Amino acid sequence: MISDPDRPVAGSSPRSLARQRSVHDIFGSGIVADVILWRRKDVTIGILVGALASWVVFEVAGYTLLSLVSNVLLLLICVLFAWAKAAGILHRPPPPIPEMQLSEEMTHEAAVFVRFHVNMVLSAFNDIVRGKDSKLFYTIAIWLWLISFVGGSTDILTLGYTSIVVVLTVPALYERYEDGVDRLAKFACMEVQMYERVYSQSLGKKYFTKAKKWALEKKKLLTDV
Template sequence: MGSSDRLFSRQRTVHQILGGGLAADLMLWRRKNLTAGILVVTLAAWVVFEISGYTLLSLSSSVLLLLFTVLFLWAKSAAILNRPSPPIPHLHISEEVTNEAATLIRYHVNALLSVFEDIALGRDSEMFIKVALSLLLISVIGSVTDFLTLGYTSKFHGLVISI
């Protein structure tokens, strides 16, 4: 490696400073097709949600309506033209998966309620300060931007999980 690969003549390269993985490759445009693809998808999402005024719920509803209409018309025309019906797999959620999901949700809700109880009874002042500051920060950021922009540009879920 030449000296041009080093940042401020340091021992580590910029790629190593950025973590050296896929994220560093994307930031340094080493995987040009993937980086350009991410930028195009981000631009398309911005156009759909900000310029056109769609919300995530209205876009999902429109896509599902289009999908159901196409499948319905395909099935009706297949019956008239003696063609095969659309290949739709039989989807179902097993009881085992439902029980595992319920157990996981119950565990996390109980942990959250335990923390809430400790804060409400004054047992954990440090956690109270963390939660209060996090909620204040979320409130300030939320008043400046809308939810979709906040979701696109930050690691909002990391803030909530770390509490």
């Protein structure tokens, strides 16, 4: 007898029983998942607007990263310098800029973080060049080939904008229309399997007929001889 928790519920999602995790759980159930799935709409919209603004600045206006940073810093220090001079003349408080200094603890943490990840990369490189990890070699080779192929087809800025838009739209749309997408995917999979069976059967029957015909012809030639 099937227990109540195992009994399928009427009108339940047609998703595969092998995937019980939600889309939110697949993305880690944290802040990243909330942003990707529009649970924090202000952050998601801010990222999309920032990506659009950067696309306009770099692609449309023709700025480079170095020129943009230089112009922004130039404008910033000019405004702060003029503010400080005017404040001294008008006896007003200076700009509320805190004392900025990089502490030894922050430097040590950054160095440990960089050292850890660099050592991971070097360890993987050593395993590959010494033939210790074939799976890692094939994985990295495939990823590098894909990066090379995509990089040859488009520039890094367009790829970055496209990736941001895809990451912030496709998972959210899938979560919204999950049942319909799963139903269509299951139907498409069944259709592909059916055509594969028909093709394999027809191909097998074709070769079997040819082999039988060849055997009969060879037997006839031997009999004539």
